[in-house]
Amino acid sequence: EAQVTQNPRYLITVTGKKLTVTCSQNMNHEYMSWYRQDPGLGLRQIYYSMNVEVTDKGDVPEGYKVSRKEKRNFPLILESPSPNQTSLYFCASSSPGNTIYFGEGSWLTVV
Amino acid sequence: GENVEQHPSTLSVQEGDSAVIKCTYSDSASNYFPWYKQELGKGPQLIIDIRSNVGEKKDQRIAVTLNKTAKHFSLHITETQPEDSAVYFCAASTYSSASKIIFGSGTRLSIRP
Secondary structure, eight states, rough: OOOEEEEEEEEEETTTOOOEEEEESSSSEEEEEEEEEETTTEEEEEEEEEEEEEEOOOOOTTTEEESSSSSSBBOEEEEOGGGGGGGEEEEEEOOTTOOEEEEOOOOEEOO | OOOEEEOOSSEEEEETTEEEEEEEEEOOOOEEEEEEEEESSSSSEEEEEEEOOOSSETTTTTTEETTTTEEEEEEOOOSSGGGGGGEEEEEEEEETTTTTTEEOOOOOEEEOO
């Protein structure tokens, strides 16, 4: 079954404590992206990757890092989380010109 | 910069009636327009998409229309049912660059019994 799997699904953390949200896809997709979803703002792209070792900033990259060492994985790293990074995060993958598949989402609260 | 505007932000319709959600985009190079449905607690899922060489596409109760000249596209749901209640997102991109896609702000559709 085609899947984008992200973990954890729910996390409460404290300001400044580094955390990583993992993302894995089983469809051999070249493209992977991270989005955050906030009320009234829709889905905003944080970072994207067009292939292994190729990443680029999206619309709201500040405070985030990513890496793409393997085709299937695209972790999102918050080096020093702050309360304004409290949000619902989605990982997504696709191949060029085709449907984008989203993960189930990760609810992150930074206190 | 590139922008996609979506209206309305909330929509309530009687079961069995039709629902229409409208989007406009700013980048004239956009040529791929997907629509996503997001149910509570889940990630967005593609429900229908249209490419710029087509003016209309239909899939059972769902249809999408595209007006490239006016840079707007719309989602039409006919004979609405309770399971249509969800948040709907439109989006625009150049389909050769699916990694760079701009989403609308979403429409929360509620179906009244």
